[in-house]
Amino acid sequence: MIPILFVFFLAISFFAFKIDGLHSRYKKILFLFFGAILMIYVAFRDGESVRDYKLYTTFFNNPETFIEPSFTFIAFIIKKYLYGDVILLFIIYAILGVGIKLKAITQLTPLFFLSLLVYLSNFLILHEMTQIRVGIASGILLLCIKPVYERKLTTFLLLCTVAVFFHYSALILFPLWFINGHKRRYLLLILAMPVGLVIYFLNINLILNIPIPFLQDKIAIYQDWQKLGIKGLEKINVFNVLFLLRCGVYYLLLYKYQLLIKSSKYAIILLKIYALSLFALLVFSVMPVVAFRISELLGIVEIILLPMVYYLFKPSIFSKGIVFIVCLAVMVLNIFYNKYIF
Numbered sequence: 001m002i003p004i005l006f007v008f009f010l011a012i013s014f015f016a017f018k019i020d021g022l023h024s025r026y027k028k029i030l031f032l033f034f035g036a037i038l039m040i041y042v043a044f045r046d047g048e049s050v051r052d053y054k055l056y057t058t059f060f061n062n063p064e065t066f067i068e069p070s071f072t073f074i075a076f077i078i079k080k081y082l083y084g085d086v087i088l089l090f091i092i093y094a095i096l097g098v099g100i101k102l103k104a105i106t107q108l109t110p111l112f113f114l115s116l117l118v119y120l121s122n123f124l125i126l127h128e129m130t131q132i133r134v135g136i137a138s139g140i141l142l143l144c145i146k147p148v149y150e151r152k153l154t155t156f157l158l159l160c161t162v163a164v165f166f167h168y169s170a171l172i173l174f175p176l177w178f179i180n181g182h183k184r185r186y187l188l189l190i191l192a193m194p195v196g197l198v199i200y201f202l203n204i205n206l207i208l209n210i211p212i213p214f215l216q217d218k219i220a221i222y223q224d225w226q227k228l229g230i231k232g233l234e235k236i237n238v239f240n241v242l243f244l245l246r247c248g249v250y251y252l253l254l255y256k257y258q259l260l261i262k263s264s265k266y267a268i269i270l271l272k273i274y275a276l277s278l279f280a281l282l283v284f285s286v287m288p289v290v291a292f293r294i295s296e297l298l299g300i301v302e303i304i305l306l307p308m309v310y311y312l313f314k315p316s317i318f319s320k321g322i323v324f325i326v327c328l329a330v331m332v333l334n335i336f337y338n339k340y341i342f
Helices: 002-018 024-043 053-061 069-081 086-108 112-128 132-150 153-166 168-178 186-202 213-227 241-255 257-263 267-283 288-311 316-337
Strands: none
Touching: 002 024, 002 112, 002 316, 024 086, 024 112, 053 069, 053 086, 069 086, 069 132, 069 153, 086 112, 086 132, 086 288, 112 132, 112 288, 112 316, 132 153, 132 168, 132 267, 132 288, 153 168, 168 288, 186 241, 186 267, 241 257, 241 267, 241 288, 241 316, 257 267, 257 288, 267 288, 288 316
């Protein structure tokens, strides 16, 4: 599976560098063609080579498992009205997960292939091949950007509600309505990381103060596990390569802020959500499961935001080269260090 993924990466990179002169209609057709190939790749992936595949098979075969309504409903339809094999579940989730993100990319940016490269190097592996329920919820988050900018509350609430049916963590999407897509708040964007680092070093647990009984029960269980010393539940060391790389990209975009907002009307919203993603990893680091879930869900805006480096530097081959190097580094880390594929 890994060699095929690198072949896709190189093919998409080739078109990202060479396609500037092609008519927009043909760009979109070629983009959708690659998207269809990725759907097939994800749907028929080797279950022995990715995490969570067997877990979802267990969920599918045990309908009494406590899981989001969408998963239960899709599994029920497959068993009762279709041929009942679990592979159809993965086909449906692949079509939805990849398809929603393709739709969002065409809606939010003209940089189709650079966005597809960012998607392939990280979120396709993390979401569509592993956390398939979160994958759909994160794609819906991208679809929420436009109604937030245009202040279409009904559309926004409908999208958020659908996202929650696919993964409960999507409840954090609702407060995104209060992000102002027209005011810059430049100072707040600069201070987001320093404030997060202060909270991180002071070891302040903000989650303990959230007055939601269900959440508090989950936190109590989690704390018991931490006391038992279960591996992977210790406080996150945020000074890892991937987080530092993302912080570098974030401040690079801030440094070229004026060019960024001239290039995309959605840049302010995207940058604010990205800041929240990085901030969340810092302030919730004492509870890694929560920190990673929130940070990764909000971090989906990277698919649209990172390719905007293209607008910041000339010649274009240099700016595209920056995106290529970052994507390659992230993909290598995901495969060989985090071992999302093995």
